[in-house]
Amino acid sequence: MATTEAVDVVMPQMGVSVSEGTITKWLKQVGEQIEADESLLEISTDKVDTEVPSPASGVVTQILVQEGETVDVGTKLAVIGGEAGAPAEAPAAEPEPQAAEEVAQPAETPAVEPAPQPEPEPAPAAAASPAEAQQNGKSFVSPVVARIASEHNVDVSSVPGTGRGGRVTKKDILDFVESGPPAAPPQEAPPAAPPQEAPPAAPEPAPAPAAPEPAPAPAPAAEAPPKPSPAPAPEPVAATAGEQLEPMNAMRRGIAEHMRRSLDTAAHVTSAIEVDMSRVVDIRNKLKPEYQKTYGVNPTYLIFVARAVVETLKKYPWINGEIRGEQIVTRPWVNLGFAVELAEGKGLIVPVVKHAEGLNLLGMAQAVTDIAERARNKKLTPDEVQGGTFTITNPGGYGTFHGTPVISQPQAGILGTYALVKRPWVVQDSFGKDVIAIRPIMNITLTYDHRLVDGALAGRFLKDLKEALESWDEVAY
Amino acid sequence: MAEMTYLQAISDGLRVEMRRDKRVFVIGEDVGVYGGAFKVTLGFQEEFGSWRVIDAPLSETAIVGSCTGAAIMGMRPVAEMQFADFISCAWDQLVTVAAKQRYRAGTPVPIVVRLPSGGGFSGGPFHSQNPESSFAHIAGLKVVCPATPEDAKGLLITAIEDPNPVLYFEHKHLYRRLKAEVPEERYTVPFGKARVHREGDDLTVVTWGAMVHTADEAANALEGDGVSVEILDLRTLIPWDKKAVLESAEKTSKVLVLHEDTRTGGFGGEIAATIAEEAFENLDAPIVRIAAPDTPVPFSPPLEKAFIPQVEDVVKGLKELAEY
Numbered sequence: 015m016a017t018t019e020a021v022d023v024v025m026p027q028m029g030v031s032v033s034e035g036t037i038t039k040w041l042k043q044v045g046e047q048i049e050a051d052e053s054l055l056e057i058s059t060d061k062v063d064t065e066v067p068s069p070a071s072g073v074v075t076q077i078l079v080q081e082g083e084t085v086d087v088g089t090k091l092a093v094i095g096g097e098a099g100a101p102a103e104a105p106a107a108e109p110e111p112q113a114a115e116e117v118a119q120p121a122e123t124p125a126v127e128p129a130p131q132p133e134p135e136p137a138p139a140a141a142a143s144p145a146e147a148q149q150n151g152k153s154f155v156s157p158v159v160a161r162i163a164s165e166h167n168v169d170v171s172s173v174p175g176t177g178r179g180g181r182v183t184k185k186d187i188l189d190f191v192e193s194g195p196p197a198a199p200p201q202e203a204p205p206a207a208p209p210q211e212a213p214p215a216a217p218e219p220a221p222a223p224a225a226p227e228p229a230p231a232p233a234p235a236a237e238a239p240p241k242p243s244p245a246p247a248p249e250p251v252a253a254t255a256g257e258q259l260e261p262m263n264a265m266r267r268g269i270a271e272h273m274r275r276s277l278d279t280a281a282h283v284t285s286a287i288e289v290d291m292s293r294v295v296d297i298r299n300k301l302k303p304e305y306q307k308t309y310g311v312n313p314t315y316l317i318f319v320a321r322a323v324v325e326t327l328k329k330y331p332w333i334n335g336e337i338r339g340e341q342i343v344t345r346p347w348v349n350l351g352f353a354v355e356l357a358e359g360k361g362l363i364v365p366v367v368k369h370a371e372g373l374n375l376l377g378m379a380q381a382v383t384d385i386a387e388r389a390r391n392k393k394l395t396p397d398e399v400q401g402g403t404f405t406i407t408n409p410g411g412y413g414t415f416h417g418t419p420v421i422s423q424p425q426a427g428i429l430g431t432y433a434l435v436k437r438p439w440v441v442q443d444s445f446g447k448d449v450i451a452i453r454p455i456m457n458i459t460l461t462y463d464h465r466l467v468d469g470a471l472a473g474r475f476l477k478d479l480k481e482a483l484e485s486w487d488e489v490a491y
Numbered sequence: 492m493a494e495m496t497y498l499q500a501i502s503d504g505l506r507v508e509m510r511r512d513k514r515v516f517v518i519g520e521d522v523g524v525y526g527g528a529f530k531v532t533l534g535f536q537e538e539f540g541s542w543r544v545i546d547a548p549l550s551e552t553a554i555v556g557s558c559t560g561a562a563i564m565g566m567r568p569v570a571e572m573q574f575a576d577f578i579s580c581a582w583d584q585l586v587t588v589a590a591k592q593r594y595r596a597g598t599p600v601p602i603v604v605r606l607p608s609g610g611g612f613s614g615g616p617f618h619s620q621n622p623e624s625s626f627a628h629i630a631g632l633k634v635v636c637p638a639t640p641e642d643a644k645g646l647l648i649t650a651i652e653d654p655n656p657v658l659y660f661e662h663k664h665l666y667r668r669l670k671a672e673v674p675e676e677r678y679t680v681p682f683g684k685a686r687v688h689r690e691g692d693d694l695t696v697v698t699w700g701a702m703v704h705t706a707d708e709a710a711n712a713l714e715g716d717g718v719s720v721e722i723l724d725l726r727t728l729i730p731w732d733k734k735a736v737l738e739s740a741e742k743t744s745k746v747l748v749l750h751e752d753t754r755t756g757g758f759g760g761e762i763a764a765t766i767a768e769e770a771f772e773n774l775d776a777p778i779v780r781i782a783a784p785d786t787p788v789p790f791s792p793p794l795e796k797a798f799i800p801q802v803e804d805v806v807k808g809l810k811e812l813a814e815y
Contacts, residue, residue: 157773
């Protein structure tokens, strides 16, 4: 159903702590036809990159915020339908919105109600699980905290809360602003940023208004899309001859801030252990055809490690815990984060498998496949990258055998898994004699916050994890 | 300076004005020969004579009506209701006539109605009320609620000077309990200017009248927990010091409004709403109201204690707000 009235597209609220977003790409240009729920643009916040669906069907009549610009949540970004806009940038040419509307009217077009909001907000579940209840307490942001966070460009979810249910109080955020990391610059576009996208290819001719066709064709854009208006830059950065300047996107700024803050917060120590994965390799080879054929998922070594980590964490609540103010927080659930690399090495995101303690091996494989895929396709919701209690990173895919990852705050530890390498290994034969065998060995590291976790505890954790993997119990897992 | 009780300070203010200004006279039930039900005007008839200290019949309507007429004719009457509760009898004279006279005819009505109000002594439903919010709702009236001897004297003098009808709520519970240094000379305390009873950083209590002292005791109790409470004594409800309240709300971001009057329609709601409207972005917690429940004031001492906000109630409310 096309709209004759103008419908505004606004910057969606991507989670309670997010106050602004950056337009990374317009998928439609002024004059083009769009269906309700079809993706209109891509945005990037410091939490996630995502696509924004159109709230209505119709012609894009105005684009008000250009690519590369960062605006507050709720800012009007574009207008769908209605009279073609008056702004100077908007092409004032044909077609009239009515033409497109008539195109869209035939019954063949599925009638889609215009969504009332551009982005479905994560609705609070009526019956909150313990994890969600915790999250609610932590994530309620009072007006004054929201204002201070926005003034200082602080991500509230990164501030340790001391209020009721872990809520961030005004004092918490003021202390954080005073002693925390310097705020990132609010604007990112350098002067004279070139348009990131080339104008679309020559548009197809518009259908005649009198001859409706079932398929809505893109309406022609009479001119090239408007050029991004240069955003005011905070301070120009000089490049010497031969150097190239590239703006940091919101995700890169977020990573930079978080990594620096984590190293400034936690006392990072790394312990490593070598695990003989023979048994896991056997079981995996056995399960793989069934998993792939029946469920369409791959039981990777990471899945086995994740499953064993969840079991082992049950015995080590502090490693699954966090320091909050003067208190040590532990919980009976494991929200397991997985570091996922985005395309072209341009970013990293840590989606979280909530309540991993309730998943068996297959469930874990399905959950990890799902979030990793959606992370790469930018389909994660903001709440899916929050609330982690422990994280696994897997740099082993490229053959590295050791690393010292940085803890995702406010967690207490991060596990690294590395390349599975066949190595000469001393084992005992059936006579109890030492012999050298060829075994698939994986190095696993635990990087922990020594403020909370001592070396002996970390050592015991790694030993238990190693035993769980080496004596993998198919029935139990 | 001289040490005076809250009651003596009221008497002193009235005496100072009567000595200074011949237009000022007193009228009320038993204010003359008997010296007033609470002895605020004890000795006044001897000093000023029966034409300036008039014993009125048991008719609040007549008292306020005659004051209104006298004021229109240029006098400065000060009426006494024996108990604030009885002012409902004079509602029509006060609300329909006195409050609207200036608007309708342009003539000022400089009357003061003294209202011994408040509970805490088992006076029951007819002798314990705090009806200030009923009159705060009426445009054309001013509402004054002193909490200290010094303010009691200064605000009364300002009330007598003011060209509008002023309802002066004097809290009976404070009459002889409060004693403090009060300037002997004449002075005024401006309307619409709150007094910072206690400076603090973490929480704000907005209150008036006897509850200022309840709040102060509660704040003492919280001091040990490291919670610093700011207490604003509004002193006058009409006009009320919005600026001071908003500034304190901005400072602490957590506000508790406390009054002895019943909750629903109490003036605390007006304050809470104003903060929500004008200082929303400064709030770090919901605004909390502590007030009496929506019932008549009970006779029974334990019930009355449960009815009037006690120090423990305020401590509990403040602690919850601090922990929020």
